[in-house]
Amino acid sequence: MTEPKHLFIPGPTNIPDRVRRAMNLAMEDIRAPDFPELTKPLFHDLKTLFKSETGEIFLFPSSGTGAWEAALTNTLSPGDRVIVASFGQFSMLWAKMCRDLGFETEEWEIPWGEAFPLERLEERLAQPDAAGIKAVLVCQNETATGVASDVAGVRRILDAADHPALLMVDGISSIACIEFRMDEWGVDLAIAGSQKGLMLPTGLSVVCASRKALAASETAKCRRSYFDFAWHAGANKDGYFPYTPATQLLRGLRVSLDILAEEGIENVWTRHNRLAEGVRRAVRAWGLETCAARPEIASDTVTAVVVPEGIDSADVVRTAYHRYNTSFGVGLSKVAGRVFRIGHLGALDEVKILSGIAAAEIAMRDCGINLQAGSGVGAAIDYYRETAPAALAAAAE
Amino acid sequence: MTEPKHLFIPGPTNIPDRVRRAMNLAMEDIRAPDFPELTKPLFHDLKTLFKSETGEIFLFPSSGTGAWEAALTNTLSPGDRVIVASFGQFSMLWAKMCRDLGFETEEWEIPWGEAFPLERLEERLAQPDAAGIKAVLVCQNETATGVASDVAGVRRILDAADHPALLMVDGISSIACIEFRMDEWGVDLAIAGSQKGLMLPTGLSVVCASRKALAASETAKCRRSYFDFAWHAGANKDGYFPYTPATQLLRGLRVSLDILAEEGIENVWTRHNRLAEGVRRAVRAWGLETCAARPEIASDTVTAVVVPEGIDSADVVRTAYHRYNTSFGVGLSKVAGRVFRIGHLGALDEVKILSGIAAAEIAMRDCGINLQAGSGVGAAIDYYRETAPAALAAAAE
């Protein structure tokens, strides 16, 4: 009966109807003389999401993983040393990609639930061979554990050590959701994907490259073609692409950028933070813990809830899916069975996230978790009321 | 940001994505040779929703109000005496229509919150002039107050009095949601609209007419054209219509009938009852009352919640709308300011209705209603868990 299912995974996220409508269209001529009227403003407007004025945008018909590859192969050479802190499924996979692409990969295995270890980076840069490090890779928001890392902190440490390594940030599940400041934080390569904060289907990935990254791309020796910056830049400057772009997603992107601009990117960040905190209050009301080890590193786009001993978190996800038409994220790899994940990013408001909390409550109760039904919803409601934006408070007067 | 808004009005209801997809189409030739392949099964399958084998279906491009007019003008003559019990906005409007169309209208004003008064009918039929009554009009589900009437009871009383009056039932907000048995209950004219249990946009109304009603239509002297049964029947028998039908809605109807058939109409009724009872548990947990005077007459498709003295229910609706992107039904006419209405009909499941309960909680709290946030959601969750269908309970194993 109910279709679509209630979607609380950390991406793909719910698509606003305006965006969905914009994508309900016929195909179009990708060499049309007026095609650049669509595309050129996209490149421009995307930069506001990255808070970048000096960076350059690349758009690929690929999922976010492709943008990882683009960032790496355009700016590094085979055998280059890179540092990746691995503290969840996605940072771990980025490390795997580094090895597959032939980089000398220093993968730091960090306990899942922790964030990027700034002190360790500080120490590492003090070592004699630090000069060989070409890039530091930071997953700003580890989707598997619901942990956010301090990107600005990484930059501070690099600067303090006067280290020239490129700072690459996986912002797939953070950009257009939580605070991100490309220029201010000195990020060299930032990566986003369409199916998260951009509220689009999967299939479009974005790289924002700093001037330094672009300079690096001129000497980088990795073999590349599909994701080659130069090939794209050549066509992009006139509003075209080196091969057929995904016009349906570009049309959707136009509307999602409009929606984000109407709200204002800072307000988007604030909204994500406020909705996320409601979820964390709910978790506390249930007497449970988040996978994020400390409140300061809790992600504002996804919360991984640790289930009590003796409970299999996969049961919660299965129960929600089969009985209550609701999708939560499963625990992946090292935290399989121990956590389930509530995605709270993209097109979301209080009532929608309250329904996700309610769904979690009923499913957890079914699985024998001892909590009071309604307690999480109540805690979140109380929090949302306390923190209602003034604008909202005035809305109904 | 959030679009569409969360919709908890008692119609138009939420459209399942399968239905929405089916209506995303180009126009088609309404005289095409294969057009009857679409239309003929619709007439057949609609009868299952009415639980009628002997009735005949008429489909009008109109809203439900048009089907009221069709039922009346096809089977009655000017000056005919009709009885309408008026106990809410919609039964009241039906009485108004009767007067406008020139019938001798006995409008029984019943307190809002009460149902069709069976005893009064019994008494009325015992009066000497009862023979002049040509029709008894029953609003099965009064959408304004959340009250369901006993249609089978009306038939029993008519039969006990051996009275030949036509039994007309407004089932707009009940058919395809709550129990309805055209043939078994001896209903002569039953009326449905597309935007309720059929989970379609407004614009298609349905009349199911008994053999007795069809016989009456042959001598009924009301002037009619657009809604004329005979004109329609003549074209319908070949699968066509006397004037251009709303093909987009017919294509949507095909899918909504499929969805209802997959669930089974009795299961649809059971689901509505169970979800509704959860809402009533929530109301009780809040310490509030429903507008429906007694539990036995509470509607399974809409609950009118009475707000405490000193509170304006319109504030709750406004707050929900402006602050929380949520639409509830306002109190209409006699209950304006006193009730707000939670619609729970059509494409709905536990999580969706829990979000409506949560939205009501947060909005009521904002309006100064003293209730514990989460209490309604908790009560509903507990009820849904207790009453989980065996099939569901097994689903996640």
Place this chain on the structure above:
Amino acid sequence: MTEPKHLFIPGPTNIPDRVRRAMNLAMEDIRAPDFPELTKPLFHDLKTLFKSETGEIFLFPSSGTGAWEAALTNTLSPGDRVIVASFGQFSMLWAKMCRDLGFETEEWEIPWGEAFPLERLEERLAQPDAAGIKAVLVCQNETATGVASDVAGVRRILDAADHPALLMVDGISSIACIEFRMDEWGVDLAIAGSQKGLMLPTGLSVVCASRKALAASETAKCRRSYFDFAWHAGANKDGYFPYTPATQLLRGLRVSLDILAEEGIENVWTRHNRLAEGVRRAVRAWGLETCAARPEIASDTVTAVVVPEGIDSADVVRTAYHRYNTSFGVGLSKVAGRVFRIGHLGALDEVKILSGIAAAEIAMRDCGINLQAGSGVGAAIDYYRETAPAALAAAAE
């Protein structure tokens, strides 16, 4: 493979993608405080299509036939004498409706292919009992024969005779396509439907009523409810409706009005005339005749093509449908078998109508009609090139 079929019927017409997108939406709250922001401008903007400043718009969830009924029952009383010239299926059905609704109906049977007979009206008004005529009904564009009548001429004759009859115009297949001037021509009731020039699905009908018609509605004694002007006017003035409106069509209407305004209504008329003339050139190139008896009365929205003796026009339509995925209009009633109809109204340009001409050619050849393949297309191309708007001619420079 090909879906949808190529549609060249005189309605429903092809829906522009922008309109289709606008209707791909969730249901909404029809009592929402901001609902009038949608509806009020619709009432205003619709008047531009009627070229009326003083008229009042009524919008019904019904097909165009319902608007006929609205025009009649709101302004006339039972037994009133009306004149209907019947020269095609639709004018004939309007006469039938008049009889069904209880009017004293003077149906003038005119040869199909002819237009409204101005001289006969002149003579009729000169007769002694002319004062009893309450309304003159004119089908501006008879869809069955492809004939346009002279509405302004009817007004001139009524005025010359100083006759107070209401002038009612069926503009279903003409308004928003061919010239129509409500105020200037002194039309009292003009009727339009969504599925023609408005390029929407069926289900929304429009009446524009003059001040005189509104005055008549205050004393008109026909029983009415669903289509009652007063009931609507009461709700419309605040931007609402007396019963649930078809929101999906209203949202589509917003966009179709925008599209028409962008082109400019006079340009819309010119475009229809120019495209239609191309079709007529094609018919001549084929060596065939139109059903319209004279060029001056040929319709700019539909052309009924007379097939040669010995050919069944239904074969052409069947062949086009089954072999070539193309819908043309069949010959109806008196011209069944003799004509097939090419609809050329709504969202249409040169290339689209050329494909309709080509489809007619291939289907007619298959049916044994002796014409040179390509001749009609060639004649139309030559005409379109000769008459290219200056704006277009400059477009490609």
Place this chain on the structure above:
Amino acid sequence: MTEPKHLFIPGPTNIPDRVRRAMNLAMEDIRAPDFPELTKPLFHDLKTLFKSETGEIFLFPSSGTGAWEAALTNTLSPGDRVIVASFGQFSMLWAKMCRDLGFETEEWEIPWGEAFPLERLEERLAQPDAAGIKAVLVCQNETATGVASDVAGVRRILDAADHPALLMVDGISSIACIEFRMDEWGVDLAIAGSQKGLMLPTGLSVVCASRKALAASETAKCRRSYFDFAWHAGANKDGYFPYTPATQLLRGLRVSLDILAEEGIENVWTRHNRLAEGVRRAVRAWGLETCAARPEIASDTVTAVVVPEGIDSADVVRTAYHRYNTSFGVGLSKVAGRVFRIGHLGALDEVKILSGIAAAEIAMRDCGINLQAGSGVGAAIDYYRETAPAALAAAAE
């Protein structure tokens, strides 16, 4: 007014409404337990389009260019020698990719308008150093010139020389349109894209790899990650993907595969051939030539029309676009200004392609090309009538 524009480019192609409807959907959980019910049959059913039983399908969220890269990097090692015959924009770009990816690239520059030179391959394989050739790359359908190459012939020559080179085929604008027989022709890597014969938006690319190609991928030393076969195969075997797939396109693909299966792939090939021949007859009737040097190598999916001396083909394309809302393909690179291209692939029937021919006629006339309007349409109509499939001929009986 007209939107979308008439699309006659060689991809993206027109999307059937059934496919478009299927993609009008909400996002879904890509780790859901029932997700493989969607995906597993896709892998299976795609093989029918390649006429392969032993091959393995890989699906990438990328445009077709990504699949080129996948084919190359999964099966070759840096420095491997590959042969690419370059006779159009797309074969030329494939050669560029080979160089960019670090292969020893033998690019054979062939006159545009010619096909893959079988004799030259024969000679080349007879040379002493032929053993070093690791792969032969064939563009089955060169979209820039409208030329089809003889893939089976390449295999015959490789086999005759008993040469072990991998045979890679760019089938982006041919597969699911014109004859392709993976297993029978001994193709090792065949590449398709969603926006051509699959009638989907851009964004999904397909590689079908032979057992021999899969074996090669185990030792191939090119660095790869995003497009890595092994990473995909590991996840695909359970119906999942190594990173987020484009679910909207997968849902659309399900329907496009259904549509193709309903017609039957051989019938799809026959239809493309018949429609294409109609276009060629039109070109001849205009007194013009195709870019394809000889009829035997003319493509059945796109026709590049050579304009007369003194005419700029870009004018024809601009005129069609700006005046007639029609997109044709421009002449690219070496044939810029000399040819314009009519795409005739994907969801297409007689009437649709006739409209493309008519659009070409009117635009060419506007640009001063001396041809008789209607001549091309007439020639195509005559051809289509002569060659009507028996099934169609019977359809209208």
